[in-house]
Amino acid sequence: MKKTLYLLICLLFIAAAFTSCNDQPREIGWLEGTTDEMLAMLADQFGGFDQTMIEVGYRYNEIYWAGQDENWEYALYQLDEMTGTLEAGFIRRPAREESADMFMNVSIPELQAALEEGDPDLFQRRFESFTSACNTCHLNEDVRFMYVKPLEQRQSPIHKEPS
Ligand code: HEC
Numbered sequence: 001m002k003k004t005l006y007l008l009i010c011l012l013f014i015a016a017a018f019t020s021c022n023d024q025p026r027e028i029g030w031l032e033g034t035t036d037e038m039l040a041m042l043a044d045q046f047g048g049f050d051q052t053m054i055e056v057g058y059r060y061n062e063i064y065w066a067g068q069d070e071n072w073e074y075a076l077y078q079l080d081e082m083t084g085t086l087e088a089g090f091i092r093r094p095a096r097e098e099s100a101d102m103f104m105n106v107s108i109p110e111l112q113a114a115l116e117e118g119d120p121d122l123f124q125r126r127f128e129s130f131t132s133a134c135n136t137c138h139l140n141e142d143v144r145f146m147y148v149k150p151l152e153q154r155q156s157p158i159h160k161e162p163s
Pocket of ligand 1: 138
């Protein structure tokens, strides 16, 4: 019993020392300050929703050109990555999620179904509605001056594998 009490007191001391040590300002590479300050510096490096959108813009073009190539596997891959990026973006910027409701729950699944079917005509039609949904969210979020339409020229080195 005495031994257990002694052990408990020791553990409490270690925990207290660890906590106070964590709160001491220090430097780890380019990070400096207390743990909270360092975490805030790290969070800052992720950027805001603009970073999410730069990635969404890239993947949007990849989907468009993959559709022209009928490279459905690549288009599906890009759509899946785009969904993940948006979900991560909503964790950082929850206020944006509501305007994207239709986009996430209707536009993405509809485009996905077209890609799974591998039907070029259906793809063109669904991709147009998909693009409109980008613009609807931009309208809702007061960035209508950021009008979305696919790039006229391919920029990516990824092409359909030659057969
Ligand atoms: C939440 C709804 C929402 C959806 C859905 C959405 N966007 Fe955006 N987009 C925004 C907002 C908000 C901004 C402005 C960024 C900011 O304020 O941080 C933006 C900005 C952008 C930018 C400019 C980013 C920059 O800083 O250079 C691009 C490119 C972009 N969106 C592409 C798209 C494309 C392509 C789609 C559809 C596949 C799309 N967006 C769908 C909300 C949305």
